[in-house]
Amino acid sequence: MSRSKTIIVGGGLAGLMTARMVKALRDPEGEIYIVERESHFGGAYGSYHYEGVGAFDHGMHVFYETCIPEVDELFTSILPDSDWNILVENLKDAAGIYVQGRLQLETPYVDLRDVPDERLSAYLGDLMLAIRDRRNKPLPAEANAYEVMKAHYGRALTDDIFVPLLEKLFLRHPSQLHELATRLAAINRIAAFDGDLMLDLMKSDELRARLCFPDQYKLPPYRGNNQRGFYPRQFGFYHVMDRLKEVLDEQGIHFVPNASLSQINTEGGRVQSVRITSLDGVNTDIDGVTQVFWAAGVPPLAKLLNVPLTGGPPDMRPASWYVHLLLDKEPMTDRLYYFYCFDKGFRTYRVTNYAAYCPEAHTEKGWPVCVELWPNPGDAQTEACVINTALSELRAFGVTDATYRVNFRAAQQNKGPGFPLPTLKTIGAMENIRAQIRDRGICNLALTGIMGGKNIFFIPEVLKDAHEQVMAAPYSSGIGVSPLCRTGFQPVDRNEFRQNA
Numbered sequence: 001m002s003r004s005k006t007i008i009v010g011g012g013l014a015g016l017m018t019a020r021m022v023k024a025l026r027d028p029e030g031e032i033y034i035v036e037r038e039s040h041f042g043g044a045y046g047s048y049h050y051e052g053v054g055a056f057d058h059g060m061h062v063f064y065e066t067c068i069p070e071v072d073e074l075f076t077s078i079l080p081d082s083d084w085n086i087l088v089e090n091l092k093d094a095a096g097i098y099v100q101g102r103l104q105l106e107t108p109y110v111d112l113r114d115v116p117d118e119r120l121s122a123y124l125g126d127l128m129l130a131i132r133d134r135r136n137k138p139l140p141a142e143a144n145a146y147e148v149m150k151a152h153y154g155r156a157l158t159d160d161i162f163v164p165l166l167e168k169l170f171l172r173h174p175s176q177l178h179e180l181a182t183r184l185a186a187i188n189r190i191a192a193f194d195g196d197l198m199l200d201l202m203k204s205d206e207l208r209a210r211l212c213f214p215d216q217y218k219l220p221p222y223r224g225n226n227q228r229g230f231y232p233r234q235f236g237f238y239h240v241m242d243r244l245k246e247v248l249d250e251q252g253i254h255f256v257p258n259a260s261l262s263q264i265n266t267e268g269g270r271v272q273s274v275r276i277t278s279l280d281g282v283n284t285d286i287d288g289v290t291q292v293f294w295a296a297g298v299p300p301l302a303k304l305l306n307v308p309l310t311g312g313p314p315d316m317r318p319a320s321w322y323v324h325l326l327l328d329k330e331p332m333t334d335r336l337y338y339f340y341c342f343d344k345g346f347r348t349y350r351v352t353n354y355a356a357y358c359p360e361a362h363t364e365k366g367w368p369v370c371v372e373l374w375p376n377p378g379d380a381q382t383e384a385c386v387i388n389t390a391l392s393e394l395r396a397f398g399v400t401d402a403t404y405r406v407n408f409r410a411a412q413q414n415k416g417p418g419f420p421l422p423t424l425k426t427i428g429a430m431e432n433i434r435a436q437i438r439d440r441g442i443c444n445l446a447l448t449g450i451m452g453g454k455n456i457f458f459i460p461e462v463l464k465d466a467h468e469q470v471m472a473a474p475y476s477s478g479i480g481v482s483p484l485c486r487t488g489f490q491p492v493d494r495n496e497f498r499q500n501a
């Protein structure tokens with residue numbers, strides 16, 4: 001009998017882990033092809049390499065567990081425990097924000113404890129009424145980001161604090177943004193009270209969903225799961241991706257770089273064959289396809305299947321930049337792994353201090369830091385301008401001062417089509433495309449990866465979704481399927497991990 005054939009398009013973490021799951025859980029004997037547009041594999045979990053300096057990641061990328069043991073095990077077992085920095089409990093995710101002119105080191109939620117009592121009581125009064133109203137009237141499924149925030153906090157907090165913040169991040173009033181926009185940053189809670197009072201208030205689920213314990217390092221063990229973060233001891237996430245690729249290589253998986261699919265041929269509700277086309281125009285046809293997993297973004301699949309893109313082009317922001325720096329001294333960010341900048345006027349979106357979660361990242365060459373910038377339309381976009389902006393904003397945040405020396409600096413513009421804004425139009429179009437693809441009823445084609453399903457963005461959701469799709473794929477054998485997979489799994493409580501809040 002001929003072997004089954006799985007085609008995976010997209011060689012990011014979702015694509016590589018899909019291959020690993022298919023091999024281990026569904027189809028150990030089958031052939032698997034991973035087709036990747038770039039010359040290297042890893043996607044956003046790869047690293048940039050600088051001659052004589054070393055590697056830097058694409059901003060902050062840590063592997064956070066899905067809390068599905070067999071999926072997590074398939075990933076974390078590729079390195080011995082001693083080769084990982086394992087991030088647990090209150091140090092799983094040490095995050096801050098720069099907001100209202102202050103770098104908050106203790107909590108990633110907007111801290112309103114210094115707001116005058118009169119103002120604070122207006123905010124909290126509104127918040128209590130929002131809780132009452134939400135009990136009586138659930139939020140409609142199609143609510144926009146403004147309605148979601150108002151239903152969560154009431155109008156005063158939403159208008160004063162969260163409207164400007166969402167406008168800074170996504171260049172639109174939240175009434176034009178999809179609900180997804182409220183999930184991409186930690187804006188589901190505020191700090192309003194000190195720790196001892198919060199311990200009492202946290203007994204209410206509704207208050208706890210809106211108010212945070214104000215010191216992330218002293219949070220009592222209240223978490224609903226024991227999710228951990230994994231980062232390699234050797235600095236650079238590419239070490240892990242290279243090892244993952246090696247493991248897959250040893251299992252006989254075919255890697256096809258510099259290529260993509262140029263045809264998907266369906267018949268009788270199944271993909272029968274695909275054509276792989278390399279960047280230099282060489283075609284390879286694969287017949288007798290058992291399953292295709294598409295982990296390379298929604299629009300290219302729509303194009304391939306001739307699914308019309310409704311409502312015009314997506315709302316995009318100019319491509320983002322990574323500024324990689326080696327500072328001669330430790331940045332003044334205390335224990336933070338990263339912080340977001342929520343104030344308008346700054347181009348910085350996030351600053352990452354790698355040595356905070358990978359102590360080995362600090363060497364005699366310096367302290368590696370990444371500033372992620374989202375330029376506004378019309379901004380000068382030369383490498384020198386972008387680096388200058390990053391350096392002057394680091395000073396403004398109080399992360400560095402005049403005594404700091406920069407041992408190395410480089411800027412990388414994000415490749416690819418840029419970051420689609422989570423507007424109603426763009427996310428609505430994405431949902432429409434997914435529905436049209438689903439309506440084609442192609443039983444052996446699965447859309448996975450980032451934005452492969454509603455609100456699937458951060459890696460735990462991406463991998464949980466990939467796992468579901470792998471388990472549902474129509475392989476003839478179910479070898480290795482554990483009872484755990486058949487009976488479903490406990491979803492991770494989104495509010496419990498801030499990076500994915």
Ligand SMILES: Cc1cc2nc3c(=O)[nH]c(=O)nc-3n(C[C@H](O)[C@H](O)[C@H](O)COP(=O)(O)OP(=O)(O)OC[C@H]3O[C@@H](n4cnc5c(N)ncnc54)[C@H](O)[C@@H]3O)c2cc1C
Binds near residue numbers: 012042043449460
């Ligand atoms: C600004 C930003 C910040 C983020 N921060 C975090 C974070 O802090 N924590 C977190 O968990 N997640 C974060 N994410 C999300 C995280 O990056 C994704 O969850 C993760 O990368 C998804 O993996 P993927 O394999 O689906 O996508 P990717 O890593 O993007 O991989 C997709 C791969 O497909 C390839 N490809 C694209 N088109 C084609 C094609 N036509 N043919 C063949 N190959 C193709 C690409 O080259 C790429 O290698 C962030 C995302 C963004 C945009």
